[in-house]
Amino acid sequence: MSKLLRNALTMLVLMTAITGILYPLAVTGLAQVLFPSQANGSLIVKDGKPIGSTLIGQSFDDPKYFWGRPSATSPQPNNAASSNASNLGPTNPTLTDAVKQRIDALRAADPGNTQPVPVDLVTASGSGLDPEISPAAAAYQVDRVAKARGLSVSQVQAMVAMATTGRQFGLLGEPRVNVLKLNLALDGR
Structure with missing residues (x-):
């Protein structure tokens, strides 16, 4: 034994x-x-200070910035320590009310925009931390950002096009736009 x-x-x-x-x-x-870079969190450093990560979404609400997906994390948005989805089903009134409020906020920020609101601007991702939006979600916001920054629509569209990443290996995933990188590129103009 x-x-x-x-x-x-x-x-x-x-x-x-x-x-x-x-x-x-x-x-x-x-x-x-x-x-x-990846091993250290894919941090973006500006003036020697980390200002964000390309892997974790950030909240933007100023009209001159592109807005990302809503965050489902709590107690604060985009809290990597509490990554989770809302777990609300499509028929849940809480989700329906939240989506309506988000649509109203987008319409209020850009009242002249009559385009359909892309779903990724009003629903959180599975992790609640998604740093990227679809090209359609970026296109929806181009007029608002151009007006707020005093740029032409074509200038902002060109910035979006440069910030758009295609499918991985040409076939995996969907085209996407990293919101933080795009906003930093706009600030750098």
Whole structure:
């Protein structure tokens, strides 16, 4: 019995060292060497200070900025520590009311816009942290942003086109626009 116990404890210590210490250190080291930006959170740094991540959405409500997807995280929006979806079904009155309020806010910010509101501007993603919107959601906001910044619509459309990322490998996912990167590009003009 003592031999079995000793073998079991030896395996526990050995596997703990391999899977709990050596493997994580090796993976972290490789990630730092091969993909340093991604391994450190894909941070965007401006004037030596991190201002955001390309992986986590941020809230923008100023008319001169493109607005991202609503966040389902609480107690504050885009809180990476509480990533979750709202878990509200399509017939839930709470979701319906929230979507109506979001549509009203978009219409109030741009009263002349008669385009249909893209769904990703009024519904949260599964994580509640989505940093990207569809090209249609960006196009919906072009007139408002151009007017607020004193730019032509074609100038803002060109910025959106430059910020649009296509499908991965040409076939995976959908085209998308990273809201933080686009807003920073507009600020940098």
